[in-house]
Amino acid sequence: MKLRRQRGATLGLVAACVFLVILVGVGFFFLSKIIGGGREVANATDAGVLNVAKQAVRRGAVPLTGGLVSEFGALTEPPDSKVDLVTYNRLVAQALIVGKNAEALGGTAVGHANQLKTDVRTIGRALRNNLISEPNFATDFSSIASQNNTKMWNGPAVSLVGAVSSGYMKPGSSTNVYFSPATLAALGGWAPPLSSQTAKGDPAAKYLAGYTPFNVNGSANFLTGVPVLPQTKPHLVDHGQFNTSSVDADTPPNAFRTNSQALEGKSAAMGTSVACAIVGVINKEFQAVIPRGFIRVSNGKDAELGNGNPPLLTPVSNGANDIFNNELFPPSGSPQGVFAANPSGTNPVFTTNVTGSSMPHPGLDKVKADWAAYKATLGSCHKGDTYTDLGGNPAINNITDEPGAGNYGAGDPNIWISKNLGSYLVAGSHTGASGTNIRSTDGSGAHGQYASYEDLLAYATSSGGPKPCDYTMYTDAMPATDPCASNLPNWQANYGRNATFSGGTQQGGFTNVEYMKADLLGKINNRKGGSFCAAVGGGLAPSGLKAWPTSGSTVLKSGTSGSAKPYLGPGTNINFMKPGTTLTYIKQLDGGPGVTGSGGCTTNLILDQMTKRMQQVEPTVTRADVEAALNDSNYPLTLVGTTAPAPMSPGASKLYLYVDSSTKKPKMTNALPWSDTGIDADGPAPAAGTANQCDSTYPLNGWAVNTSKNHNGSIGDGGYHEVPFTSATPNNQDLTASPPEPGTINGTDTAQWRQGSGYNNLLGELKFQQTVEGATFCKPN
Numbered sequence: 001m002k003l004r005r006q007r008g009a010t011l012g013l014v015a016a017c018v019f020l021v022i023l024v025g026v027g028f029f030f031l032s033k034i035i036g037g038g039r040e041v042a043n044a045t046d047a048g049v050l051n052v053a054k055q056a057v058r059r060g061a062v063p064l065t066g067g068l069v070s071e072f073g074a075l076t077e078p079p080d081s082k083v084d085l086v087t088y089n090r091l092v093a094q095a096l097i098v099g100k101n102a103e104a105l106g107g108t109a110v111g112h113a114n115q116l117k118t119d120v121r122t123i124g125r126a127l128r129n130n131l132i133s134e135p136n137f138a139t140d141f142s143s144i145a146s147q148n149n150t151k152m153w154n155g156p157a158v159s160l161v162g163a164v165s166s167g168y169m170k171p172g173s174s175t176n177v178y179f180s181p182a183t184l185a186a187l188g189g190w191a192p193p194l195s196s197q198t199a200k201g202d203p204a205a206k207y208l209a210g211y212t213p214f215n216v217n218g219s220a221n222f223l224t225g226v227p228v229l230p231q232t233k234p235h236l237v238d239h240g241q242f243n244t245s246s247v248d249a250d251t252p253p254n255a256f257r258t259n260s261q262a263l264e265g266k267s268a269a270m271g272t273s274v275a276c277a278i279v280g281v282i283n284k285e286f287q288a289v290i291p292r293g294f295i296r297v298s299n300g301k302d303a304e305l306g307n308g309n310p311p312l313l314t315p316v317s318n319g320a321n322d323i324f325n326n327e328l329f330p331p332s333g334s335p336q337g338v339f340a341a342n343p344s345g346t347n348p349v350f351t352t353n354v355t356g357s358s359m360p361h362p363g364l365d366k367v368k369a370d371w372a373a374y375k376a377t378l379g380s381c382h383k384g385d386t387y388t389d390l391g392g393n394p395a396i397n398n399i400t401d402e403p404g405a406g407n408y409g410a411g412d413p414n415i416w417i418s419k420n421l422g423s424y425l426v427a428g429s430h431t432g433a434s435g436t437n438i439r440s441t442d443g444s445g446a447h448g449q450y451a452s453y454e455d456l457l458a459y460a461t462s463s464g465g466p467k468p469c470d471y472t473m474y475t476d477a478m479p480a481t482d483p484c485a486s487n488l489p490n491w492q493a494n495y496g497r498n499a500t501f502s503g504g505t506q507q508g509g510f511t512n513v514e515y516m517k518a519d520l521l522g523k524i525n526n527r528k529g530g531s532f533c534a535a536v537g538g539g540l541a542p543s544g545l546k547a548w549p550t551s552g553s554t555v556l557k558s559g560t561s562g563s564a565k566p567y568l569g570p571g572t573n574i575n576f577m578k579p580g581t582t583l584t585y586i587k588q589l590d591g592g593p594g595v596t597g598s599g600g601c602t603t604n605l606i607l608d609q610m611t612k613r614m615q616q617v618e619p620t621v622t623r624a625d626v627e628a629a630l631n632d633s634n635y636p637l638t639l640v641g642t643t644a645p646a647p648m649s650p651g652a653s654k655l656y657l658y659v660d661s662s663t664k665k666p667k668m669t670n671a672l673p674w675s676d677t678g679i680d681a682d683g684p685a686p687a688a689g690t691a692n693q694c695d696s697t698y699p700l701n702g703w704a705v706n707t708s709k710n711h712n713g714s715i716g717d718g719g720y721h722e723v724p725f726t727s728a729t730p731n732n733q734d735l736t737a738s739p740p741e742p743g744t745i746n747g748t749d750t751a752q753w754r755q756g757s758g759y760n761n762l763l764g765e766l767k768f769q770q771t772v773e774g775a776t777f778c779k780p781n
Contacts, residue, residue: 044158048145053234053277060130093288099216112759121250166253173227174207180619186612232280300544302509305641323497337470371460377412507645538774547580558703564711583631683755725777
């Protein structure tokens with residue numbers, strides 16, 4: 001009995017233990033469901049907030065409008081669209097480049113950089129506000145959180161409680177923009193705040209630091225980038241580190257927090273969870289550049305367009321048939337000029353030989369003596385009279401009878417024969433013969449251009465010697481009544497020296513030097529009207545440039561040996577320069593005499609500056625790349641008002657240097673793929689003697705204008721033996737000053753480089769012009 005009672009007691013204990021174990025197991029089961037359900041809620045919340053952080057980089061995008069489309073359009077994805085967290089830092093970087101340029105330039109550039117800062121801050125504020133109130137975040141959260149079930153709670157999906165909160169985390173961490181060392185060097189060796197992370201696209205660079213103010217353009221808080229953690233996926237961050245304090249009112253957030261809840265199906269208890277995540281842009285990083293940055297290159301006007309009204313008096317004179325280049329400028333070794341006898345009397349005679357002694361071209365001195373001797377015998381031996389000839393024999397005078405009224409041969413036949421006086425007349429008449437060079441200024445009547453019997457008789461009894469006239473006498477001081485001036489029209493008609501002209505100018509228009517040359521040669525013909533000076537070049541507005549001729553590597557600029565280029569008439573153009581490339585114009589400023597600027601012409605510095613500006617567009621650009629683009633023969637730089645001659649088109653008077661997005665190389669075109677607002681570069685205006693202006697000054701008289709044989713070796717301008725005019729007085733001459741100021745007649749080719757900050761994408765402007773000093777040219781050749 002006792003044994004059976006003990007067994008019964010044990011059985012009860014076992015049963016109790018079993019029940020207890022079951023009870024504990026059931027408790028643990030329900031506890032594990034509660035705990036597991038809570039974990040499901042947390043997991044769902046984590047997944048939801050990660051999706052919010054993932055989608056946030058494209059949410060809240062701010063559209064570009066107005067001028068900002070052109071300014072920043074290349075920075076958005078796709079171009080000219082909207083700014084989001086992926087691209088916002090690119091805008092910050094471009095504004096930083098403009099700001100750093102403005103620091104160095106000062107003046108207007110500072111205001112432009114501040115305007116750009118304001119534009120970026122306005123976009124940043126709009127993006128910040130959009131992200132703070134982004135309505136799609138709820139969907140972004142729920143679309144992922146709802147896919148994480150809460151089976152252990154037998155409840156509905158996890159839902160978002162309230163709005164998604166924004167945060168600003170990890171100051172000093174990486175934005176997704178980096179500066180190439182070449183770009184930083186181009187900005188004067190700037191060292192902006194950087195993160196510790198090396199850029200994937202450039203191992204030599206580190207990303208800009210986010211949520212760290214940039215001290216630029218005199219502002220300690222110019223702009224602030226956003227840490228978006230390149231090469232990193234969006235990830236969860238500790239709730240305790242989540243920071244809701246904004247950097248400033250204009251900087252977007254980079255982290256987000258969500259509160260969630262779920263209902264436990266059995267107990268109807270509510271479970272909640274909190275999760276925080278920061279954005280990451282694993283494959284989106286960019287160089288800090290101004291992708292639409294460009295340099296504008298422009299030329300001055302065609303000189304006829306800039307100075308014409310009236311335009312040039314083309315065609316220009318050709319000296320081949322000019323009396324100043326012939327009779328008034330006889331060959332070397334001969335007496336100079338035209339010698340006029342009885343110049344103010346009736347039927348005066350003239351010749352280019354005053355001392356000749358033999359036929360058929362005697363000088364005026366001999367002519368007068370011979371005819372005076374004969375005239376003294378007039379009436380001594382009429383036709384039919386008997387006289388004693390040179391041999392002492394009687395003879396009948398049948399030699400000097402002339403037709404018409406009266407017997408002109410009433411003189412000593414021996415003199416007529418011995419002096420060969422009959423050679424002056426056409427046989428059987430008293431009309432002048434062409435066998436001699438004794439001419440008449442009459443130019444009319446039966447005797448034509450050669451002196452007649454009556455002219456010679458009148459000259460035989462005239463008083464005074466022959467008056468010499470030569471090219472050296474013709475100035476404005478010569479009165480129109482001077483026989484050397486008043487007889488010019490008669491002499492020109494008598495010698496057949498009517499002005500001849502040569503037409504034809506090449507395509508490409510005129511620079512001021514060419515204009516001055518053509519203007520002078522076009523005024524030569526006015527000399528026969530009594531004006532013996534020509535004023536050219538005074539007050540001309542600056543023209544553009546063209547390319548000077550070259551001989552090998554030598555630029556044949558005025559003043560350089562072999563550079564004188566006379567105009568020779570048909571087949572040779574008066575506008576002797578040709579349109580060329582921008583680099584040609586730059587390089588020719590280094591050639592020839594008279595360059596100015598610190599250490600000589602400064603084109604090397606200009607090219608270096610242009611290269612640095614292009615490195616703010618593409619860091620890999622070299623100076624060789626820039627020069628290659630500037631020397632593209634398909635794009636010559638023409639004068640305003642002209643077009644590029646075939647096959648050099650499509651050049652223009654305004655060209656653009658920018659970087660091609662596909663080749664990453666600079667290129668030259670006559671039109672940008674985007675708009676040019678037309679604003680001026682905002683750097684300081686260039687000035688002579690500074691690094692931003694290259695002036696090359698050279699002499700004009702005798703070289704390019706009024707070209708001299710001495711500078712050419714063969715002939716002067718227009719086919720003149722020496723020069724068209726032998727005297728030149730500079731407009732800026734003042735011999736009454738103390739000391740006297742002789743003045744100069746120079747031309748100057750100029751390249752003006754004006755740097756730009758990058759505002760409206762304009763990084764600089766290169767302009768060319770040519771100026772001349774005027775002068776009055778006298779004493780025709």
